[in-house]
Amino acid sequence: MxxxxxxxxxxxxxxxxxxxxxxxxxxxxxxxxxxxxxxxxxxxxxxxxxxxxxxxxxxxxxxxxxxxxxxxxxxxxxxxxxxxxxxxxxxxxxxxxxxxxxxxxxxxxxxxxxxxxxxxxxxxxxxxxxxxxxxxxxxxxxxxxxxxxxxxxxxxxxxxxxxxxxxxxxxxxxxxxxxxxxxxxxxxxxxxPALTYLKTDCAGLAAADGVRCEAELKLLIGDKVTAQERGELQITKKGLSGIVCFQISHPAAQALRTGREVILQIDFAPDITDDQLRKQILERMKKVPEENPALSELFFGMIHPGAAAMIIRGSGQVEERKARKLHPEELMKLLKQIKVFRVRITGTGDYEEAQVTAxxxxxxxxxxxxxxxxxxxxxxxxxxxxxxxxxxxxxxxxxxxxxxxxxxxxxxxxxxxxxxxx
Ligand SMILES: Cc1cc2nc3c(=O)[nH]c(=O)nc-3n(C[C@H](O)[C@H](O)[C@H](O)COP(=O)(O)OP(=O)(O)OC[C@H]3O[C@@H](n4cnc5c(N)ncnc54)[C@H](O)[C@@H]3O)c2cc1C
CATH class of the missing domain: 3.50.50.60 (FAD/NAD(P)-binding domain)
Structure with missing residues (x-):
């Protein structure tokens, strides 16, 4: 037999x-x-x-x-x-x-x-x-x-x-x-589902639809950096995608399932040092009283305009707003978000949009x-x-x-x- x-x-x-x-x-x-x-x-x-x-x-x-x-x-x-x-x-x-x-x-x-x-x-x-x-x-x-x-x-x-x-x-x-x-x-x-995109309630998301840019991501769960990735970030109306997001989707989903707050901290200019950014912000701020540029103009040449729009809208502003309308401290705060932009993660893609089952x-x-x-x-x-x-x-x-x-x-x-x- x-x-x-x-x-x-x-x-x-x-x-x-x-x-x-x-x-x-x-x-x-x-x-x-x-x-x-x-x-x-x-x-x-x-x-x-x-x-x-x-x-x-x-x-x-x-x-x-x-x-x-x-x-x-x-x-x-x-x-x-x-x-x-x-x-x-x-x-x-x-x-x-x-x-x-x-x-x-x-x-x-x-x-x-x-x-x-x-x-x-x-x-x-x-x-x-x-x-x-x-x-x-x-x-x-x-x-x-x-x-x-x-x-x-x-x-x-x-x-x-x-x-x-x-x-x-x-x-x-x-x-x-x-x-x-x-x-x-x-x-x-x-x-x-894991190896999938991240959903966020960030108000600036739609403004950045279609953006692909180099970024460094830190996943914060209960204020602790749980995962960190660098690579191409892809932004769509649905959420934040690209391999950088896929790689951190498991800990993000697991934390959300236990009711914990999940924050994604995005550095949109990982190749610009904190020092370089500080100097650059001060330079650009000097021009504000005289030139009164639009908010989007202040980000020019440092990050993708779509990413800038996401930061501006995410902070409750609009790109066309004149810089003088904001208090200098508010402006500084806005620009500093180039390297430290925080969004709340509210979910992940479903099984149809994921590559593996965790x-x-x-x-x-x-x-x-x-x-x-x-x-x-x-x-x-x-x-x-x-x-x-x-x-x-x-x-x-x-x-x-x-x-x-x-x-x-x-x-x-x-x-x-x-x-x-x-
Ligand atoms: C779009 C996409 C891209 C990916 N790219 C990569 C990559 O490049 N590299 C990488 O390492 N991983 C990648 N993955 C993940 C990888 O493909 C899977 O982890 C891997 O194929 C799992 O293999 P498996 O044999 O365990 O399961 P599966 O490949 O899912 O195979 C299971 C099989 O069982 C059959 N089956 C299910 N139920 C029954 C049943 N009741 N009776 C009989 N048969 C049944 C199914 O029809 C299927 O053929 C990707 C996944 C996706 C979705």
Whole structure:
């Protein structure tokens, strides 16, 4: 009788799990089945990195990850490292290249990564079943029974859940994995969208719609700087966006969910020193009594006019107002906001506008092979778990490395079962 390893979900984690399981179980009487609710594998992989797929990073450290319950994702990399992941691609003929520390396929096509998985699944003789949305999982004796929404069922000796999170409903990510995990007695933490934009009630937002400028951001939670980022800030009518905002969206969302005040402090001129700004402000203030410029004029040449408009409107003024109408102290205060502009964060983008789900299945319920401590033979990997990374290839790295760990461990377990004649 063939032993069966069932993998639920054909994203980056599930594909890697299936391929790794097949390779590790080579020569054994084992069938790997990949159950995917969609019509193809790797639908999300194909849209990553703006279609180029930033699949990993040369620097992977603990500070690149968040976890609602402070789980340690690095333990996964001790079992399957990001170096091993790069070799996985290179050994199969996918050349890689870097932009800084960010790694992409040399083709700069995310499709190359999805297509490699298609080829590997075929080569490793993984049986792929599409249109199989698994809705039920339970134990039947020593085996597992999986049932999809059409009533079709599969038996398996070990199961790897790799159903992703809640980001990308249109791609089949509706959080099914949480309910399946709970059916097997696992716990799911609070979940929320991350790597998304920030909403603010700043009155100047609309005036800066379309602005893209270099900025340094400090996220203040209860007056404490919790995160800091520098890079291109993108401002739209909806809120503050760009990778700089995505990177701090997790702590911002988590704080908002516990009712704490979240402030974003923006430095619109990070390359101008405090001293330079002070001198420049004094120079410009000297001209006010005589020239009486419009408020916007006082910001000229230091920051983007849209950013200036945001500061001016955010302070309850309008750009056309004449500088003499303001008390000199008020003017100084206004101009100083070039480097210290504070806005209140009121929310973040939703799952449709986010790249990952923060939170997930509690890691402390799993052993070092990502096997459920209280349910032998059940493994979990990828975004379904309570780990989310920053932008920069950290999420795909975690998805694929955790998938590899599950695949290898599930195959090893089956080998033991076979050798024990169980
Ligand atoms: C727009 C965008 C860009 C991104 N860019 C990057 C990037 O460049 N680099 C990076 O590292 N990360 C990026 N990410 C994040 C990264 O894509 C994900 O973290 C990663 O793909 C998660 O992989 P996964 O396999 O765990 O889950 P998913 O990719 O979500 O795969 C889960 C699979 O399970 C299937 N499924 C769900 N429920 C069921 C069910 N009940 N039965 C059967 N099948 C089911 C789904 O159809 C899906 O195929 C990006 C995300 C988005 C949305």
């Amino acid at each position: 063939n032993r069966i390893i069932a993998v639920v979900g054909g994203g980056a984690a599930g594909c890697m799990a299936a391929v790794s399981a097949a390779r590790s179980a080579a020569g054994e009487p084992v069938q790997i089945i990949l159950l995917e609710e969609g019509k193809g594998i790797g639908a999300k992989i194909r849209i990553t990195g703006n279609g180029r797929c930033n699949l990993t990073n040369l620097q992977i450290r603990p500070e690149h990850y968040y976890s609602v319950e402070q789980a340690d994702p690095m333990r996964i990399y001790e079992k399957y490292s990001p170096d091993a992941l790069r070799s996985f691609f290179e050994e199969r003929g996918v050349f890689l290249h870097s932009r800084g520390d960010l790694i992409y396929p040399l083709t700069d096509r995310a499709d190359t990564v999805a297509e490699l998985f298609e080829r590997e699944l075929l080569r490793e003789k993984v049986q792929v079943q599409y249109d199989a949305r698994i809705r039920e999982i339970r134990r039947e004796g020593k085996r597992f029974l999986l049932r999809d929404e059409h009533g079709n069922s599969w038996q398996a000796d070990t199961v790897i859940l790799a159903t992703g999170g809640l980001t990308g409903k249109r791609l089949g990510c509706r959080g099914d994995g949480y309910a399946l995990s709970q059916q097997m007695g696992l716990h799911v933490t609070d979940c929320f 939170g997930g299945v509690r890691m402390k319920d799993l052993n070092e092979n990502l096997e459920a401590a209280d349910c032998e033979g059940l493994y979990l990997c990828g975004e379904l778990l309570d780990v989310d990374g920053l932008c920069g290839g950290y999420n795909l790295t975690f998805a694929m490395c955790s998938g590899a760990v599950c695949g290898m461990a599930a195959a090893e377990k089956i080998s033991r079962m076979i050798s024990q004649g169980g």
